Amino acid sequence: MPSRTTLIATTAALIALSAPLALAAPAPAPTTPAPRAEAAAWDTDRAAAAYTADPGAVTASGSQDPGTTPGRATDGNATTRWSSNAADDAWIRVDLGATIRINQVKLEWEAAYGRAYVLEVSKNGTDWTDFYTETDGTGGTVTAHTHPQEVTGRYVRMRGIERATAWGYSLFSFQVYGGEPAPASTTRANLALNHPAYGNLYQHAGNSPAYITDGGWPADLKADRTRWASDWNADRWVGVDLGAPSTISGVDLYWEAAYAVDYEIQVSDDNRNWRTVHRPSAAEVAARRADVTSPGDAVGRHDTITLPTPATGRYVRMLGRERRSFLNPAPSTAQFGYSLYEFQVWGTGGSADAAYPALPVDPGGAYSTTFFDDFTGSGLDRSKWRVVRTGTEMGPVNGESQAYVDSPDTIRTENGALVLEPKYCKGCTSTPNGTFDFTSGRVDTHTRFDFTYGRVSARMKLPVGDGFWPAFWLLGSDVDDPAVSWPGSGETDIMENIGYGDWTSSALHGPGYSADGNVGRSQTFPDGGRADQWHTYGVEWTPEGMTFTVDGRVVQRTSRQKLESTRGQWVFDHHQYVILNLALGGAYPAGHNKVTQPYWGLPQSSVDRVAQGGVKAEIDWVRVEQK
Numbered sequence: 018m019p020s021r022t023t024l025i026a027t028t029a030a031l032i033a034l035s036a037p038l039a040l041a042a043p044a045p046a047p048t049t050p051a052p053r054a055e056a057a058a059w060d061t062d063r064a065a066a067a068y069t070a071d072p073g074a075v076t077a078s079g080s081q082d083p084g085t086t087p088g089r090a091t092d093g094n095a096t097t098r099w100s101s102n103a104a105d106d107a108w109i110r111v112d113l114g115a116t117i118r119i120n121q122v123k124l125e126w127e128a129a130y131g132r133a134y135v136l137e138v139s140k141n142g143t144d145w146t147d148f149y150t151e152t153d154g155t156g157g158t159v160t161a162h163t164h165p166q167e168v169t170g171r172y173v174r175m176r177g178i179e180r181a182t183a184w185g186y187s188l189f190s191f192q193v194y195g196g197e198p199a200p201a202s203t204t205r206a207n208l209a210l211n212h213p214a215y216g217n218l219y220q221h222a223g224n225s226p227a228y229i230t231d232g233g234w235p236a237d238l239k240a241d242r243t244r245w246a247s248d249w250n251a252d253r254w255v256g257v258d259l260g261a262p263s264t265i266s267g268v269d270l271y272w273e274a275a276y277a278v279d280y281e282i283q284v285s286d287d288n289r290n291w292r293t294v295h296r297p298s299a300a301e302v303a304a305r306r307a308d309v310t311s312p313g314d315a316v317g318r319h320d321t322i323t324l325p326t327p328a329t330g331r332y333v334r335m336l337g338r339e340r341r342s343f344l345n346p347a348p349s350t351a352q353f354g355y356s357l358y359e360f361q362v363w364g365t366g367g368s369a370d371a372a373y374p375a376l377p378v379d380p381g382g383a384y385s386t387t388f389f390d391d392f393t394g395s396g397l398d399r400s401k402w403r404v405v406r407t408g409t410e411m412g413p414v415n416g417e418s419q420a421y422v423d424s425p426d427t428i429r430t431e432n433g434a435l436v437l438e439p440k441y442c443k444g445c446t447s448t449p450n451g452t453f454d455f456t457s458g459r460v461d462t463h464t465r466f467d468f469t470y471g472r473v474s475a476r477m478k479l480p481v482g483d484g485f486w487p488a489f490w491l492l493g494s495d496v497d498d499p500a501v502s503w504p505g506s507g508e509t510d511i512m513e514n515i516g517y518g519d520w521t522s523s524a525l526h527g528p529g530y531s532a533d534g535n536v537g538r539s540q541t542f543p544d545g546g547r548a549d550q551w552h553t554y555g556v557e558w559t560p561e562g563m564t565f566t567v568d569g570r571v572v573q574r575t576s577r578q579k580l581e582s583t584r585g586q587w588v589f590d591h592h593q594y595v596i597l598n599l600a601l602g603g604a605y606p607a608g609h610n611k612v613t614q615p616y617w618g619l620p621q622s623s624v625d626r627v628a629q630g631g632v633k634a635e636i637d638w639v640r641v642e643q644k
Contacts, residue, residue, distance in 0.1 A: 060231070095125075103183070107177045110174040167213075169372070208363070226255050226256075244356055248354050249353060257362060264366055272319070279338040281296045291334070306339070335357070340353065377590070379560055415603040439599060459596065465594075471643035474553055483516045484618045484623045515605050527587070528586050605618070
């Protein structure tokens with residue numbers, strides 16, 4: 018379920034850029050000072066450590082037999098396992114022996130896995146808080162990253178809800194990672210250790226800001242170990258909450274190969290207003306800029322910053338100004354995002370009480386309609402809809418064959434419905450982006466009605482035929498901001514169809530889960546239903562997640578908690594707008610029908626049907642309801 022917003026021409030480059038920059042080599046950098054401190058528990062399985070110290074630290078509701086006791090899931094042996102008693106509510110728990118900030122939990126399931134279960138944390142072993150909920154488990158290896166949730170405690174538990182088999186739950190491995198938060202200090206210390214970390218857009222769940230304060234880095238500064246990695250934009254930052262006002266004397270940055278050529282160290286009292294306390298000199302920036310090598314030969318660096326005058330503040334961040342360049346391949350160059358293993362903040366003050374804020378929740382309340390159009394007027398209501406044109410409001414995307422135009426031939430109201438109808442004329446349509454053989458229609462509510470959260474639905478009848486690609490979707494209103502762009506803007510595909518009569522799809526796109534890697538589902542119409550019949554497609558969008566429906570039947574449910582734990586950043590907490598369009602061919606249809614001629618994803622039979630007329634998507638009504 019690829020997005021229609023990504024230029025196909027960039028696909029190969031994006032694939033290349035998506036590879037981790039855990040790369041290598043001999044950059045002519047200054048001598049790296051010895052690390053000032055490194056927590057012994059960095060990158061250590063704390064559950065295994067607790068079991069080694071005391072086998073009684075791991076307990077469970079029961080075991081299948083004496084050979085599958087709970088300690089077998091934490092003994093570090095990949096061939097042994099815990100197998101529970103045959104009950105849906107079975108559980109396994111580990112006492113870590115100390116209160117730590119947990120940054121990830123990893124489960125390795127045997128064949129008897131959990132279809133539904135929760136991961137929970139507790140400070141006292143009695144009061145539990147969930148931080149990962151699975152409702153559709155498929156077994157295998159599951160890694161739940163905790164950022165941006167507050168997951169601090171001494172006890173961690175997997176509590177079953179529903180087994181996938183008639184057997185009990187069976188785990189080869191139950192691993193917990195994290196470390197003790199740095200306490201307040203009256204002597205010079207790394208106040209950032211295991212403290213909450215924040216940033217703007219990052220690559221995916223495994224590269225969240227949380228990993229810049231976990232206490233360690235690979236000695237060679239090139240291995241793909243725990244690190245923060247931004248998306249591909251120069252204007253990115255990452256920082257830490259020290260928990261209390263502090264006196265800051267220095268900062269250490271342990272960079273992966275994709276380091277900042279130019280950056281600022283800033284401090285703040287409120288996490289909003291920032292003061293710059295350090296920036297590399299022009300000579301330092303020039304030397305870093307000149308260090309251009311291939312990604313495979315690149316290596317990170319260690320920046321030790323001693324402030325000439327101590328600064329005061331509770332929050333400290335690195336604000337990137339210029340990214341490093343790489344030969345890709347020579348003589349061409351490319352830039353990735355920033356990548357940082359560890360961010361140490363040295364000084365006095367701080368507090369171990371620093372905590373991530375609670376995730377937003379649905380406020381409740383009744384829905385009321387805030388946008389509605391049933392297309393009964395004599396033409397498109399342009400106070401509600403913007404007509405999108407190729408070469409003006411947008412460029413070509415996804416290798417599609419049509420140009421969007423503002424014409425009653427392609428966009429009109431008819432019999433109380435909006436009609437989007439493609440037309441064919443060889444070489445007839447010239448745009449600033451080239452000449453097209455097809456035209457079609459696309460409308461949206463951008464600048465007319467942009468909104469955050471609600472129930473969005475439409476009743477639609479779709480054309481069936483290889484390569485016809487109608488869609489009903491939402492796009493983040495900041496997509497045209499170069500500091501955000503796609504997929505950082507977020508995209509919500511309520512309904513996509515690529516010409517097959519028996520199914521449609523829904524999907525979410527964001528950083529770490531875009532294009533072919535989206536979070537999506539396909540649904541098949543029950544009882545012989547077809548896409549060229551009238552159906553109602555919808556999504557309920559709340560601060561806690563998205564629920565997609567077809568004719569009121571739930572077809573995809575994605576929680577914010579699970580998405581951020583396993584895939585990437587939730588970017589659906591700001592305005593989106595509604596889009597209706599009918600595309601022809603392109604990446605998504607071609608991925609299924611494998612057609613390459615005469616157009617990508619659009620066979621001659623479909624071209625002939627467009628030329629004959631009558632291929633159209635019809636929309637009876639569109640509604641947005643909000644609380």
